[in-house]
Amino acid sequence: MAPILLNCLGTEHSEYIEQEQYVKNPHLDSMEEDILYHFNLGTKTHNLPAMFGDIKFVCVGGSANRMRTFAQFIHQELELPGNVDDIRDICEETDRYSMYKVGPVLSISHGMGVPSISIMLHELIKLLYHARCRDVVLFRIGTSGGIGLAPGTVVITDKAVDSFFRPQFEQVVLGKVIIRSTELDEEVARELLQCSAELSGFPTVIGNTMCTHDFYEGQGRLDGALCSFSTEEKLEYLRKAHEAGVRNIEMESTVFAAMCRVCNLKAAVICVTLLNRFEGDQISTPHDVLVEYQSRPQCLVAHFIKKHLGLIA
Ligand SMILES: O=P(O)(O)O[C@@H]1C[C@H](O)[C@@H](CO)O1
Numbered sequence: 001m002a003p004i005l006l007n008c009l010g011t012e013h014s015e016y017i018e019q020e021q022y023v024k025n026p027h028l029d030s031m032e033e034d035i036l037y038h039f040n041l042g043t044k045t046h047n048l049p050a051m052f053g054d055i056k057f058v059c060v061g062g063s064a065n066r067m068r069t070f071a072q073f074i075h076q077e078l079e080l081p082g083n084v085d086d087i088r089d090i091c092e093e094t095d096r097y098s099m100y101k102v103g104p105v106l107s108i109s110h111g112m113g114v115p116s117i118s119i120m121l122h123e124l125i126k127l128l129y130h131a132r133c134r135d136v137v138l139f140r141i142g143t144s145g146g147i148g149l150a151p152g153t154v155v156i157t158d159k160a161v162d163s164f165f166r167p168q169f170e171q172v173v174l175g176k177v178i179i180r181s182t183e184l185d186e187e188v189a190r191e192l193l194q195c196s197a198e199l200s201g202f203p204t205v206i207g208n209t210m211c212t213h214d215f216y217e218g219q220g221r222l223d224g225a226l227c228s229f230s231t232e233e234k235l236e237y238l239r240k241a242h243e244a245g246v247r248n249i250e251m252e253s254t255v256f257a258a259m260c261r262v263c264n265l266k267a268a269v270i271c272v273t274l275l276n277r278f279e280g281d282q283i284s285t286p287h288d289v290l291v292e293y294q295s296r297p298q299c300l301v302a303h304f305i306k307k308h309l310g311l312i313a
C-alpha cells in the first residue's frame, strides 16, 4: 500500500495544512465544546485563554516527577513570586499526565512511548489553540541511550529518525500510512548549543536521535525478556546507526517533531545520555548521578528561556 505524504518534502494535500494556526483540523470549528479528556480541561468548563493565554514555552518529558521538579526549578530561575511548594498539578484529577504552569512556561509529563506522547500532544496543541497562544516554542527534555558518547552527554536533536534511520514518522490513519517529516527547528537547536557553551558544565552535541517503539528489543538490548539476536548483530546495528549520524536513542522524538512541524510549532529535543550503548545495556549508574544527568537538559532550556525573556544577555 502506497503511503500518503503529509507535510513531507513540501507535499500538501489540504488547504488547512497551510494555515498558520496551530491546529490542522477543519472539524474543530464546528464543535460546540472541546473536552481535553486526558487533561481534565474543556472549552466550556475552563477559561482557557485566561488560564493559558500567556504561555510562550512548553517543556515536556516522560516522568511526572521530572516535570514537577522542572516547574519548581524554572520558578526559581525566573525569580517569580510565591512558594515553589504551592505550584499545583493542573491535571491532578486525572492520573494520565501532570501539568504545571509557571509564568509563561508550561511543564507537562507525557509518559513513555509514541502513543502516550501523541495523545498528550493532540490535547496540548488544541489547548494552545483554544487559549489563543502565539509564538510558542516546545522542548522535549528527556533521557536516552547514547551511541559512542560518554554517559551524561546532552544530545540536541538535529533530525529525529526511525529505526531504519529515516527522518520520518509513520502514522496509520483509516488503514492508510501517512508519512510526516521529523525535521526540527535548526535555529533553536543552534541557540541551545550556544547556551551549553555559555553554561560550560557538561558536554553537549548536536546529532540525530533514533526513536524506537520499545526499550529492549527495539533498541537492540540483549537484556530484555526476549532477544533474537547476537551481541555482534547488536553492535553492527549500533555501528550502522552511528554511521547514519545517530547519537542517541529514545522513544518519543519522531512523533513530537512531526506533530510540531505540521502544526507550525518551533520545537527542540534535548536528551541526556544515561549510558554508552556500545558498552552495555543495563542502566547501573547510581541514582544521584542519574538525577544530576536529568537536570542537564533542564539547565539548558532554563538558560534559553531566560535569554528569550531578556533576563540574561
Ligand atoms: O522522557 P523520558 O526520559 O521518559 O524518555 C525516555 C524514552 C522513554 O520514554 C523512557 C525509557 O526509559 O525514557
Ligand SMILES: O=c1cc[nH]c(=O)[nH]1
Pocket (backbone or CB within 6 Å): 143, 144, 145, 146, 215, 219, 249, 250, 251, 274
Ligand atoms: O537507553 C535508553 C535510556 C533512556 N531511554 C531510552 O529510551 N533508552
